[in-house]
Amino acid sequence: MPAGDRLWVSPGARCRQTAEALGLGGAVDVPELAGLEVGRWRGATLGEVSAAEPEAVGRWLADPTAAPHGGESVRAFCDRVAGCLERAAEQDGRIVAVVEPEVVRALLVRALGAPESAFWRVDVAPLTATEFSGRAGRWNVRAGRPLEGRA
Template sequence: MTATSLRLVAHAHTTALRRARFGGSDDGLDEGGLRAALALAQAGRGHLGVDDACVSSPAAAATDTADALGLLPTIEAALADCDYGDWTGRSVEEIAVEQPQALHEWMSEPESAPHGGESVAGVRDRVGAWLDGQRGADRRLTAIAHPLVIRVAVVHALDLPLATYRQVDVEPLAIVRLTGRGARWHLRLSAPRVD
């Protein structure tokens, strides 16, 4: 039976991510994010899959992270961040003041898109289709993406209800490992290797 080993790596910090702004992954890494990614590259060589094939969201934050980690990604459009429509670049605080009902709707109903962009369900469908296409290929793959993309990927891989994506926290530079065997994905948690 063939198996796919997939490392999902959340891109490092951006100014927009630190300020809780919708979108903003096209900003590129901020100074702290770049330092953290470079430090991870030095400390975590055995954990990053430097010999794997690598794909990345088209966002600057993802490609900057891949570069800092010493990876050479192919751009994968299916791993793009959510399209936040009219909310792109705006903070959660701003939307909470100006459109509290719309924000509540978006946070409680994954199928809604009050901002005119993409719903979380739409992101899950897009990312899930990509993820399903990876299973069964006998290879190791590292994918750099936005934390939301990784959250919905985990929910899809484990066949959890979509609403549980809010209970999955993915910090910048987090590494989530999935192994695809047959028709299922398995979440793999492992201790760091000490060389």
């Protein structure tokens, strides 16, 4: 994994623990990089929620503006996360961030100018690197590179 000039981490416990395990001490929590807020569905599996509220789950998966769980919609989430991509573009040097898989999905959607419906079509494997290079408005992406240890 390439070294970074700045280290960002999603505020979730597993991201902080992963950053520490990767030797990325001193990472700064970035609230905008928190995972998708799913409201009252938090802590339940998709299978559990689908069994209890199939129509609501169907609406959520089909409509990027829907938030039947009382949390944030996919569109709002992509907008929130995209702010970090814009902020990163304004800074010099490399930023290394340890984030939830859905954050990577949202960044990919925004960086590539894809519709929000593509959010559910991207799989992000655990412990892989996705690199964004370029600048705001013109991003290049290298996705899914396995981590091989810290350089």
